[in-house]
Amino acid sequence: MPTPLPVSLDRAAPTPLYDQLAAQLRAAIDDGVLQPGDPFENELSLAARLHVSRPTVRKAIAQLVADGLLVRHRGIGTRVASPVVHQRDDLTPLYDELDRTGRRPQTQVVRLVPARRNKVAATALGLDPRVPLVYLERVRWSDGRPLVVLRSWLPPQFATLTAAELGEHGLYELLGRRGVVADVARQRLGARMATLTERRQLQLTRADAVLTVLWQSYTADGTPIEYGDHAYRGDQYVVDNTLRNP
Amino acid sequence: MPTPLPVSLDRAAPTPLYDQLAAQLRAAIDDGVLQPGDPFENELSLAARLHVSRPTVRKAIAQLVADGLLVRHRGIGTRVASPVVHQRDDLTPLYDELDRTGRRPQTQVVRLVPARRNKVAATALGLDPRVPLVYLERVRWSDGRPLVVLRSWLPPQFATLTAAELGEHGLYELLGRRGVVADVARQRLGARMATLTERRQLQLTRADAVLTVLWQSYTADGTPIEYGDHAYRGDQYVVDNTLRNP
Incomplete structure (x- = not known):
């Protein structure tokens, strides 16, 4: 079971929620809170927990996948990638x-x-x-x-x-x-x-x-x-x- | 004090003594009897011990130096080289x-x-x-x-x-x-x-x-x-x- 990450979103800030979310997920990976190979909390659970829409979560995750920080595996789910x-x-x-x-x-x-x-x-x-x-x-x-x-x-x-x-x-x-x-x-x-x-x-x-x-x-x-x-x-x-x- | 190497020379063989000597010293290095950094028995001592002339020993050592298996250091003497x-x-x-x-x-x-x-x-x-x-x-x-x-x-x-x-x-x-x-x-x-x-x-x-x-x-x-x-x-x-x- 993936660890629920501590995320705090500022709904009054000019930065879009998906950008805020992506930045905090990225920080969790950079800081080693999430380690390579760790399973990543799924879209549905993350959306429900943070009271944001699924498209918001999907956009944030897509950013991290594009950056190579997360990897999607069919049947296994999304995991934290390792560059090497x-x-x-x-x-x-x-x-x-x-x-x-x-x-x-x-x-x-x-x-x-x-x-x-x-x-x-x-x-x-x-x-x-x-x-x-x-x-x-x-x-x-x-x-x-x-x-x-x-x-x-x-x-x-x-x-x-x-x-x-x-x-x-x-x-x-x-x-x-x-x-x-x-x-x-x-x-x-x-x-x-x-x-x-x-x-x-x-x-x-x-x-x-x-x-x-x-x-x-x-x-x-x-x-x-x-x-x-x-x-x-x-x-x-x-x-x-x-x-x-x- | 360097270890005296076991060397046996065949004076009746057609191969010159310095070639026989070089081959046996090379084998001692290849087999690890002599390790990189080990001091190498000097010319004088080797000549006296094996009852051969100094030029014979000098020629054998020169072959190994040319091959990079031995290194001469001023003041330290000759040592077994390491390729890396x-x-x-x-x-x-x-x-x-x-x-x-x-x-x-x-x-x-x-x-x-x-x-x-x-x-x-x-x-x-x-x-x-x-x-x-x-x-x-x-x-x-x-x-x-x-x-x-x-x-x-x-x-x-x-x-x-x-x-x-x-x-x-x-x-x-x-x-x-x-x-x-x-x-x-x-x-x-x-x-x-x-x-x-x-x-x-x-x-x-x-x-x-x-x-x-x-x-x-x-x-x-x-x-x-x-x-x-x-x-x-x-x-x-x-x-x-x-x-x-x-």
């Missing part, structure tokens, strides 16, 4: 983070090779460099726009993964169903220009940057799960983390 | 990290304004948006190359900082001398193309990306210290961090 996707300081999978913030994750499986050799990846996974690995390349979309190219190498026992299930679910959900749960991941973050292939996959231009993530995940007993080389659109993804005194 | 600067998962200041890895940090103070208003920065520092802040803009160099543009806003009590001391020391060392010690920092990492000014300051081209860091540091009692908007050369800096299950 945030990786928080924990291991929440990207798929679940997109889902949680109402962004409709979609996965395009570009390539799924059940047995491919890669020395660097095999070594990172603690395997003999000659062991053939599962190679998986996906583009993850968020709200109908490409967000990231995910290139993953997995140990051979995951050769049973199918493109069909990978198109429908996040990788870590599928691994979880096979009894493999990620407990810790180490990542190395960098920035560079998008490659030609990434520009095509992520709909970027020659003037766009990607945030790169070299990724290694492990189970609680330290068994390597994934070695990943991921490239996120720089304009749509940020990573938040906290540093402490050593 | 790493931010580890703790609050070690950049200046100290460069110093520790033998990279000769240098600071160019571009601007030091003792009283400048900035609404976003003041709010981040927990101050009234109208309070004038100390604005500091520096380019930090590593081994004679520009690495990062550091734009910092500090609370008004730090208006006593001088360009002369900032040119000689890291910011957090100077704050420490004033009794202010950072205990925790929150950062938001992103990637974008360098701006025109950054390209000039960091010697980048139109085709180069920067790793951006929005930075907020705090003392142990939660008092804000710095609000920073920093841009690192994408080709010279990476951030390592670890994620755990929530």
Whole structure:
């Protein structure tokens, strides 16, 4: 149930009511009273509570949607948008983070090779460099726009993964169903220009940057799960983390 | 004292001794037996220990220096180079990290304004948006190359900082001398193309990306210290961090 926002309208003021309302909703989002992904009080309830007409509320909400501060989702309702996707300081999978913030994750499986050799990846996974690995390349979309190219190498026992299930679910959900749960991941973050292939996959231009993530995940007993080389659109993804005194 | 590396040379092999030596030193660096910043055993000691001539050792070391795997520092000796600067998962200041890895940090103070208003920065520092802040803009160099543009806003009590001391020391060392010690920092990492000014300051081209860091540091009692908007050369800096299950 969405929190009812404190709104106070001045009916004697020269500013139209819908402008006053839009300004206060905007302030609530800017100030963080409403967080990205939060459900937004619906038109009917807002109109009744504030004793204003539905067209007034509709006009205010339309302003915020046009500004990209609110997003309408069929069947889910209106939610507070986030200009970028945030990786928080924990291991929440990207798929679940997109889902949680109402962004409709979609996965395009570009390539799924059940047995491919890669020395660097095999070594990172603690395997003999000659062991053939599962190679998986996906583009993850968020709200109908490409967000990231995910290139993953997995140990051979995951050769049973199918493109069909990978198109429908996040990788870590599928691994979880096979009894493999990620407990810790180490990542190395960098920035560079998008490659030609990434520009095509992520709909970027020659003037766009990607945030790169070299990724290694492990189970609680330290068994390597994934070695990943991921490239996120720089304009749509940020990573938040906290540093402490050593 | 540098660790003596296990090296075994085959005097009967057709490969010249300096090539054999170079290959084994290279392997020790690649395998992480020698870490970036580690001191490297000197020419004299290596020659004596392996019973080879000094020119042989010199030729092997010269190969690794040419490849950028070793760096010679006057007065410090030869050290293992790192292709990029790493931010580890703790609050070690950049200046100290460069110093520790033998990279000769240098600071160019571009601007030091003792009283400048900035609404976003003041709010981040927990101050009234109208309070004038100390604005500091520096380019930090590593081994004679520009690495990062550091734009910092500090609370008004730090208006006593001088360009002369900032040119000689890291910011957090100077704050420490004033009794202010950072205990925790929150950062938001992103990637974008360098701006025109950054390209000039960091010697980048139109085709180069920067790793951006929005930075907020705090003392142990939660008092804000710095609000920073920093841009690192994408080709010279990476951030390592670890994620755990929530």
